[in-house]
Amino acid sequence: MATIPTTQEQYRLVRAGAQGPFKLELVTAPVREPGPDEVLVKVHAASLNRRDVFVMKGQYPVGPRESLVPLSDGTGEVVAVGPHVTRFRVGDRVAAIFFQSWLNGRPSPQFLDSALGGQLDGMLTQYITLNQQGLVKLPANLTYEQGATLPCAGVTAWNGLFTRGHMQRGDTVLLEGTGGVSSFGLVFAVADGAKVIITSSSDAKLEEARKLGAFGTINYKKVPDWEKPVRELTGGIGVQEVLDVGGKDTLPHAIASLGFGGHIALIGGLGGFGGDVPVMALMTSNATVSGIYVGSRADFEAMDAFIEKHDVKPIVSRVIPFKDAKAAYELMESAFFGKIVIRM
Numbered sequence: 001m002a003t004i005p006t007t008q009e010q011y012r013l014v015r016a017g018a019q020g021p022f023k024l025e026l027v028t029a030p031v032r033e034p035g036p037d038e039v040l041v042k043v044h045a046a047s048l049n050r051r052d053v054f055v056m057k058g059q060y061p062v063g064p065r066e067s068l069v070p071l072s073d074g075t076g077e078v079v080a081v082g083p084h085v086t087r088f089r090v091g092d093r094v095a096a097i098f099f100q101s102w103l104n105g106r107p108s109p110q111f112l113d114s115a116l117g118g119q120l121d122g123m124l125t126q127y128i129t130l131n132q133q134g135l136v137k138l139p140a141n142l143t144y145e146q147g148a149t150l151p152c153a154g155v156t157a158w159n160g161l162f163t164r165g166h167m168q169r170g171d172t173v174l175l176e177g178t179g180g181v182s183s184f185g186l187v188f189a190v191a192d193g194a195k196v197i198i199t200s201s202s203d204a205k206l207e208e209a210r211k212l213g214a215f216g217t218i219n220y221k222k223v224p225d226w227e228k229p230v231r232e233l234t235g236g237i238g239v240q241e242v243l244d245v246g247g248k249d250t251l252p253h254a255i256a257s258l259g260f261g262g263h264i265a266l267i268g269g270l271g272g273f274g275g276d277v278p279v280m281a282l283m284t285s286n287a288t289v290s291g292i293y294v295g296s297r298a299d300f301e302a303m304d305a306f307i308e309k310h311d312v313k314p315i316v317s318r319v320i321p322f323k324d325a326k327a328a329y330e331l332m333e334s335a336f337f338g339k340i341v342i343r344m
């Protein structure tokens with residue numbers, strides 16, 4: 001059995017007071033022994049989401065915290081378990097779930113207080129002690145680095161397309177941009193036999209998306225009214241599913257791209273959070289619009305089963321060593337396709 005140290009290296013976001021931007025600092029912290037229902041995980045990989053950039057800038061609700069361990073997403077190996085733990089054994093490969101207390105069913109407002117890397121300390125640490133309920137097994141076909149991309153972006157795309165959406169073989173799915181959530185939309189849709197139309201500001205990334213199975217690609221900078229080519233690509237019918245990450249700027253185009261009875265998963269506000277609701281257009285086309293906030297452990301487990309069955313591989317753009325975690329944050333401002341991962 002691996003020797004468990006009493007201290008570890010850990011990154012903390014630190015700020016003076018309860019508001020404003022944070023600074024990332026490397027600190028020495030204790031390794032906490034697991035309580036009766038807890039599991040001690042040696043973290044092997046973590047990954048960044050756009051949310052983590054917003055958290056660092058003080059633009060995301062984390063409560064009045066002066067310091068926190070960032071990142072919701074990470075994977076590792078179970079190195080110790082408390083006496084009441086039944087879900088895991090030492091040696092298991094696990095991933096943490098985003099909302100530690102949302103296990104299944106409908107979300108409730110209380111779950112918001114259980115988000116890792118926000119209200120609770122997160123995964124940018126060498127060891128983490130979590131309740132056994134807040135972990136899932138890692139799909140057998142994924143490395144720790146690949147698995148570390150799943151908890152936020154993967155589960156969000158899954159929830160949008162499969163739990164709240166009803167993607168089926170032969171459907172056409174519209175994805176906006178080539179970031180984390182959309183890249184999961186791409187690999188899930190292709191694995192499920194759906195057709196993908198994807199937008200990007202970069203022709204090079206659109207070419208990459210084509211190689212990964214997208215059938216329609218549109219540069220949203222060059223073609224601002226991109227609903228027109230979406231309609232053409234679908235023979236005038238429109239798409240059945242949309243993962244909308246742009247919000248205010250993209251939603252009108254997404255609605256204009258939607259086929260009769262289609263579904264839009266409202267996920268992000270990269271282009272702002274305001275906007276009007278076009279009641280008539282949504283109503284007469286029998287559309288469904290869902291607000292999505294990541295998902296539950298049950299979503300995660302259903303996604304894991306799909307990933308194993310179809311040997312789905314998340315798109316990892318870059319892997320950065322733990323000691324260079326600050327560089328990983330800087331890379332979030334660069335042109336990347338998919339996910340940025342930190343290896344411990």
Ligand SMILES: NC(=O)c1ccc[n+]([C@@H]2O[C@H](COP(=O)([O-])OP(=O)(O)OC[C@H]3O[C@@H](n4cnc5c(N)ncnc54)[C@H](OP(=O)(O)O)[C@@H]3O)[C@@H](O)[C@H]2O)c1
Pocket residue numbers: 049050051152153156176177178179180181182199200201202205220245246249250266267268269270271292293294295335336338
């Ligand atoms: N509700 C939830 O549970 C949830 C979960 C995860 C993420 N989110 C939100 O969803 C959004 C995307 O998250 P992410 O982690 O996937 O981000 P990300 O990995 O940083 O992806 C950003 C990409 O989106 C594209 N993009 C940027 N601005 C755009 C715009 N105005 N219109 C269309 N595309 C645009 C760009 O793609 P190109 O470079 O190809 O142009 C950019 O590279 C963020 O707002 C995030 O906070 C919400």
